[in-house]
Amino acid sequence: MSEASIEQLVQDWLRLDRDPASRKLVEDLWRAGDSKTLERYMRPRLEFGTAGLRGPMRAGWAGLNDLMVVQTCQGMGRYAANVIDNALTRGVVIGHDHRHNSRRWAEMAAESFSKQGYQVFLLRGLSFTPLVPFGVTHLRAAIGCMITASHNPGEDNGIKLYWENAVQIISPHDEGIAAAILQSLEPASWELLPTTPLVDHTSRVHDAYFTGVLPELMRPLGTSRTPLRIVHTSLHGVAEPFMRRAFALLGDSVEVFSVPQQSKPDPDFPTTPFPNPEEKGTLDLAISYADQLGVSCVYANDPDADRFSVAEKVGSEWKILTGNEVGVLLAATILHWHKEERRDISKVYMITTVVSSKMLQFMAEEEGFSYAECLTGFKNIGNLAGELEQAGHTVLFSYEEALGYAVSTHIKDKDGISTALVFAQLMLKAQQGFSLRAQLDALYAKYGYFVSSNGSVRCESASIQHIFAQLRYSGPEEQAVVYNDQALRYPEQLAGLAVTRIIDRTLGYDSAQATAASQLGTQAGQMVQFHASTRQFQIFLTIRASGTEPKVKYYLEGKSAVENKSDLDALVKSVAHEIVSKWLLVV
Structure with a gap:
């Protein structure tokens, strides 16, 4: 579609769109010859990915609107019906938040799925996002659909889609759904609610969560x-x-x-x-x-x-508190509960992502439970948790540094409500004079001191490509390594520290593996990780391009013994300065 002329994109839009307001806007822009605005409205088409669809609410292929919602639901329904057993009878759980158009689009989604033959469970009233994946599990539905843009600005909205395992979709389903959407562009319906009665299990889902899941915590x-x-x-x-x-x-x-x-x-x-x-x-x-x-x-x-x-x-x-600090406090608390109940930890796992703190890994080594890490995004955490559970393990806790935590074995997505309930119980200690800072210090004394420094640099696409080219190809020629027919020359030092390991998540390269291939495979988008160390300090650095903003982000963490705390703080500050002033220098 991106190869079409603006005239063709506009004509296609006017042929398919049934919303009088957006049609009039596009028609007026076309008559006025406002090609600049039409370019912004019409391309590139808002892309469907593993996070679903998210973007500004406006007319055209580059925004979220009635037509894009209908097409997305048609594609999702079509693909799921062909892939998931008994998808139509198992049905779809739909929820929405409070944003502009959220209720409208949830009702349009209900009509679209109903028109395709799905049993529809539309949650009544406002929902918080974790209720939808929980509803998929509790009602044994085939898929879930949540209308929200999470923490984006108010002009945005989005659609989060969940698979039958109650986790946001991953490859190859994202590609399959994206293709099905492009095969389902003609709207089959344009109503706000199905003509057939909906199945209202809102109270059932709420009660199961608040009287079943939460009391277990x-x-x-x-x-x-x-x-x-x-x-x-x-x-x-x-x-x-x-x-x-x-x-x-x-x-x-x-x-x-x-x-x-x-x-x-x-x-x-x-x-x-x-x-x-x-x-x-x-x-x-x-x-x-x-x-x-x-x-x-x-x-x-x-x-x-x-x-x-x-x-x-x-x-x-x-x-x-940082996301990592909250994460390790929760991990320690949940582990303590598990041990207090004299439960076996030999098959217990905790999961985090490759950009989150390494402290959880050191905690696992000390305490004897198992640790796993995955690529960024809770969709990867949730799918890994499901695989481990199928293998007979218990996943006690999962988190990502971006303030996402899964504290219940019943929900494989991040959940701010259940997390707050657990954290309040953790803080009842603080009420007795044992502050969160004191609790963190006790963990540092046991597992080692960790300090992080995260940041970002705003830059356009060309600069992002330049930054990662410099990371991969500007090191000493004599240190070049050949991987997949590329001569890679990464930096040898980081602020004077010897680089001991390099993991290029984009290329799938890992210098610590005998085959040089990363065990986790490749990550969509640009991401390179560096480990550096001395006798006293360990440094972990991730540099990645944001998937939602024109930014390059860095995640920096240092580890040392507690007695070297002040020296590590100074070292991490120095490393962060070099990252921003040299490695991420925008040209």
Whole structure:
């Protein structure tokens, strides 16, 4: 489609689109000869991938709109019916968040799947994203569809698609669905709701989650005299009522204060245009409210409540924990629970991604449970967890550094609600004078000290290609290695440290393997990893291109003994400076 002329793209759009508003907009632009705007609206076509579809809400092939939603659901339904046994009778679970058009598109999806013969389970009201994959599992559905753009700005929306294993789709299904979409461009329906009755299992799914899954995550709370006081923000998203229902399980042990300006769903996100807890400043309003109340703890969910963030005040200073810090605290707590119950850990696994902290690996080596890592994205975590469970293992916990955590064996996707419930129980220790910082220090004393420094450089496509070409082909000629007919010349040193291992996830190269082939295969997009070390320090560095923004990101971590903490902090700071000033220099 990208090879077609603008005139052809416009004519194709007007032939297929049935939305009067978007048709009029495109017609007016065409009559006005506004080719610049039409170029932006018409190409490139919004691509379907393993994360589904996400983009700006606007007319044309390059945006998300009624026509693109219908075509996506037609393609997904067509492909799944051909691949999954009894897909039509098993059905599809559909949910939506609060964004502009989310309810409309969920209802259009319901009509599209119903028209194809699917039994449709449309969750009534607003949903937080993890309810859809949980619904797929609980109702034994064939597929799931969630209308959300997660933590994107308010002008965006998206479609997340889940396979029968209740995990977001991976290859080869993403390619298969993308091809099926292009074979299903003619809309077969354009209604908001099916003419046939829907099966409403909303209460059944909610009750199974809140009275089945969450109680399994509860442990004895002890005899605390005063409640743990928490300020919570939904960042204008859907989390508020679900969080309160979850925290009701804690009774009087926890007192929750919602940030008034951010507690109700608002698709315009008036106080936080980038409602991502990872973005600097996103928690400022919640922290300010906590200071007003004299509360020393802030919890945050992103708008669709699949991510979780926490900040703690110790003395007069607020500290927003990194995703890795939250991850290792959760891992240690869940492992402690497992050992307290005298359960066997020989078949227990914990999973994280190649860009997350290595601390979980060292914890596994010390404690005797198994550790596995996978390529980035919770779709890879969830699929690996499923494979391990089929092999007879128990996956106790999984996480990725981007604030995503799976704390229940019933859900293989990240879930900010169940995570908050577990973390609140963890923090009841902090109420007794054992702060999160103190808990982290205790873990560092046992497993080694870890410090991270993540960042990014904004650059266009040509600069991204240049950066990765420099990483692969600018090292000393005498150190060149030939892999798949390429002479690769990676850097030998990183801020004066000898590079001891190189893993090029894009090419599938791993210098530590006898065959030089990475055991995890290749990662879509650009990604190169470096390990460097001295007798005292270990450095782990990942450089990758963002899949959603024009950025190159770096993930840097150092490890040492606790007594070398200050030296490691200084070293990591020095390495981060060299990465930005030399390795990621945009030309």
